[in-house]
Amino acid sequence: MVFQSAIAPGLGPVTSSAAAAGATLTIDLAAIRRNYRALAARLKPGTVCSAVVKADSYGLGAARIAPMLADAGCRHFFVAHLGEAEAIRPLLPAACAIYVLHGVMPGAEAECLAAGATPVLNNLGQIERWAALAKREGRRLPAIVQIDSGMSRLGLPPEEIERLAAEPERLAGIDVHYVMSHLACADEPSHPANRAQLEAFEVRRRLLPAAPASFAASPGILLGPDYHFDLVRPGVALYGVSPVSGVPSPVEPVVRLEARVVQVREIGPGTGVGYGHTYIAERPMRIAAISVGYADGWIRHLGNRGAAFIGAHAAPFIGRISMDSATIDVSAIPGEIADGTPVELIGPHRSVEEVAVDAATIGYEILTNLGTRFHRIYVDA
């Protein structure tokens, strides 16, 4: 017997009007464009700046962002999965390359080629399968070859690099656009692994047939020209998150998240707030329930941490974060607080980086978790 999903097809993300929405996510396309240009301007002469648009451009909408960056002159895009490449291929000029960081899954080679995507080949198996397709097709096929320089995640490990060096015919039919690698500790500029990986990359890539090189993501760009090579791969910095803490950000913020007040109430001393009563009022308080919760990516670890803002006034989070709502202390805010009042969660008073610190995580995780229930506004001033 076959069971079918009971979920109505095509329900998809919630798209409500701004008036009905519990929260609004505003994404500044012009700021992303300026960030792209600011990063490109830091590169050593001749280095090309790509854009990493995996995970739906870190949750901000690759269908809007990738074409905008192509208009701004970007010609190289990176995604993680083939499906992500297929989604943006029709939106980009044919001259733009879309590289798939995970390479190609067994059996998906023809789909990858048909999608006009270029795999990042991470091991000898992927190289063999892509070369076999080139042979079947009777033409050369493009690829990036990734080598591991010390992160032990993706890319050919040293023994596979040696094997490939001894048997270069394994690359027959493959047009290697770049040899790339990825840094493990670039967000800690003084970490000795950065130099060690740079040296390993230089030595190992010379074992392979000569090709342009790509090494740095956002934090690697800030390590300086030694790390730039021929192509850099920024992601998070495009989206306004400072890639290295403790140094001035090379980019400007891109995202504003505003939830709204659903209900305001007065509570007396001894009153518990939210699930588990993890917050107990010690004095008379005025509190507000707002329309954002962990199902929107306002993760549960943010309970009792940090503050939202009403205008310029801080309203600390109290109690646990629920699935769809959270509670803030508005006792110190003068005047009436009407239902529907906007509450800034990310914006001029509170950066993605500050939220990430409160959540014991990184800006990447805050951004990529931002939910599908928000009303989205793209501005391009």
Ligand SMILES: *Cc1c(COP(=O)(O)O)cnc(C)c1O
């Ligand atoms: C995600 C990723 C990037 C982009 O990293 P950021 O730190 O967001 O700039 C670049 N290269 C690889 C291999 C990645 O996985």
